[in-house]
Amino acid sequence: MKKRLLALASVALTSVVMLAACGKSGSSSSSSKQVLRVATNAEMATLSTTKYSDTTSLEALENSFEGLYRFNSKNKPVLAGASSVSVSKDQKTYTFNLRKNAKWSNGDSVTAEDYVYAWQKMVDPTAASPNSQRFQPIKNGTQIAEGKLPVKDLGIKSLGKYKLQVTLESPISYFSELMTGAPFYPQDKKIVEKYGNNYGTSSSKAVYNGPFVVKGWTGTNLKWTYVKNKNYWDKKDIKLQRVNVQVVKDSSTAGNLYQTNKLDYAMLTTDYIKQYERTSGYHSKTIPLIGYMSFNVHRKTTANVHFRKAIAMAFNKNSLVKNILHVGSPLNGIVPKDFTFNSKTSNDYRQDAGNMLTYNLKQARKEWAEAKKELGTSKMSIQLLTSDTTDSKQIGEYLQSQLETNLPGLTVTLHSIPLKSRLAATTDYNYDMVYGTWQPDYADPVNFISDGGQYHLDDDYNNSNFRDLLNKAATTYATDPVKRWSTLIQAEKQLLQKDAFTAPVYQGGMSYLLKNKVKGLQISPYGTVLFYRNVNIK
Template sequence: MKTKQLFALMGVIVTGVFLSACGRSQNDQQASTQTIRSAVSDQMATLDTAKYSDMISLEAMDNAFEGLYRFDQKGKPVLAGAQSVTSNEEHTIYTFKLRKKAKWSNGDPVKASDYVYAWQNIISPSTASPNSQRLDPIKNAQAIRKGELSPTQLGVKALDDQTLQVQLEAPISYLDELLTGAPFFPKNQKVAEKFDSKYGTTSKNAVYNGPFVVSGWQGTNDQWNYVKNKQYWDQKAVKLAKAEIQVVKDTSTAGKLYQTGKLDYTILGNEFAKQYANDPGYHTKKIPLIGYLGFNTKRDITGNVHARKAIAQGFDKQLLVKNVLNVGTPLNGIVPADFAYNSATDKEYRKQAGDLLPYDKKKAQAEWALAKQELGQDELTLEVLSSDTNEAKQVATYLQSQLEENLPGLKVNLRSIPLKSRLAATTAYNYDVVYGTWQPDYADPVNFISDGGQYHLNTDYTNQAFWNDLDQAATTYANDPAKRWETLIDAETKLIKDDTYTAPVYQGAMTYLLSSKVKGLSISPYGTVLLYRDVEVE
């Protein structure tokens, strides 16, 4: 959900607070004192929907922008920026009527051309968007990404200011879910061109069409706000006046703030899940968040397939989730379990695809011996890059210990840096192995297989059979669920088992504390992103 969606960790904290409204009427509360204080685990990276690849930025966008659809409180997609939609009989051409009342926070009307501009901007190779592949279901998107066609040939047209036409390569069953995602939000062309490369680098360098506007974010600071957007078309339905956001990397601090009544909601760090298990506000649920290792295939060691396979199979995932994370389950493919089901057979994808890269010390050591032989070295050094949150550092330390113990001659160094810096480092190829997490944008395996937080997949993964599989799944077998499933499993097998471009680590679970004061708080059905639109504080 890039969906998607790399990279808030399971220790991402997003929290809501204590309302001091004694002696005030309910109307007064709704008008001005409806405030939540929330904490996140790291800094925001961007407010440009073409540039994000982290969950902190995504959460800001999901609250400050709005696309054709949004998720309701039940986690179902409903029309949002669009008031109606029709399609042709083949379900390949959709026509959306936009809401006439929809405006940007500067008062400009939201036009169909804003969607066209945003989508063409993301798909353009010159933008180098980490989310460009999300548009692949749209007509000509893949050819444009490859530089074979102009972005203007993307299957999206503004028939008039209020009418948007979208043409697909082939019918897809999850279009409404897909269009809830940030890459499909509109962008005000006038504002984007005014700020150019600085667009979205601060809260003032953007305008918003969602229920909130972002304020107070200067690009690197640890505090910002979501303030009710007075120009929002449905602003009467928004009760919350403001969400005050601050970066809190120490999850123990967040837990103490909750205990003292200063926070109403917090995701728990893994080390505190057991501690709060008996608290009345404690909740837990399995989510399709994955932890994974990404490899820089341009470097000698991680460019060697045997070295990648050795690393992928060289650490005990069960011990990781049991003794380090305290929550979650081992993951042996990039698509998580209990996430996607075949519409024709009702089979769960992960069960059908099976385990692709389970922990296997003997196989890992055999692959490591081949890697050292091909590289002509017996002593090798690698660096594992991670963000500097507690959980990320704990996972990286565990990987260091396991890999050095199980792979003879390997020295592992660790580098933990702020998330924004980690994203920049991976984009610039300044890493050997990177540990991160990722959450999807819609419930289909292709979201993980074609994206999944995998850096440089579109440019660096050159197995043409993999890309042919994805093309066939999107076109030839689009209306044949059984064959499409088989094709996607074949693609995942090539990506993970055969070539090990990425190494799956674990599937996450969300544990959090929620005060009874907070009503209407929604959590994205595909991860940990909070949606504040329907929140009311009692």
């Protein structure tokens, strides 16, 4: 399975970015106008918190579910599903009192057992969740996911109907941010077991404990709605009544819908950034989203380390950003810049770690020659899999052209399919190389190094030095930030410079159009996901 997402982290604690000033609506604000119309550029894949691995599904989950913490409008993680928490002296055990008035959308109480049930499913190796690696900081999370311990040994325990205890392997500074993520949401066991494998395959086959419920999603259609949850414990603070969502893969179409007042929000891609950058409501910013290529190491060609290194260094990243994307920056490591900072020196991680895999045509051709020698051939044909969104197809075409031009004897076939199909193909190892994007879940370099959207990282990348370094960062050096920092840099070097398990492509930017009447719309500090909780339409 893809060990991701999600999903799902821009500085040591990057602020939640406000798209428009947040404010309380006056008493004259009528519910009839509290309807937001937005476009997303990819279909939704699932409404199961244990199965998602795409951004559209993540956005749905983060607006319709709620965990122990959430981000508030003041840029901080705050208690959400829990009303209070106490922390042990060694900073490893957290005891939460859950909100007794928290309900599922069907009226069931949200209990401690709902968290225990969902978390144990996440790490159960038979469930093969794409987000199980997020539980590595939780006691026994790694060993359970590897099948070495039973799920009951996970560091989560119900101490009563509304009391929950979470135990960590070692203290972590980003615990509250980690808990805001969708993998740590509860599930209503009764409903999950009622629908079995069909749970989350449509909006009617799930229940929700967040500010909104999802309506009208059949599992394949390209329109759905978020409706204010009448059972949400904090519903009095939710002004927005409804969000109408439609999938619009073409930015030209989305821009036209925005300009003809049929959309309030639209994200722009590639060439359309230039077209709309002077339009009222245009915004642009750098985000910690990354674009990357992953390799199927179970196939002869892509299993060859020299082949992977040649691919990783054979395309001009500066040209891609300048001429195709028009936003963002080249990425020469798996961890982006301006995302997390050294607690002692305040240096950016990327600054300390340096460049790992740059565009280097001379070195790429040297590795290419070595690959051809080891594989015993002068010509190779591979397929590059992408989703069928505008950005993905254009980036795929650019990579295809660069690789065929710069590596003589290589033929690259581009295969662009709907995101849901692309995710399934990568999960099933039905690909040679795949291009994708990924957004982090918390502001720490380990989120990218041990996950980063890199497909099958936990299953297929078994380098003992890499695993040992990650283990030391999580345990031996957990409370020594200087040694932990340098250990993570060594792990990234092993992953990329020595083994080229993944080929970094670019760090993303986000350009979008937003009507001035929309106040309080937020973007996740870790990517492009929108939060609708604080929206008020003036």
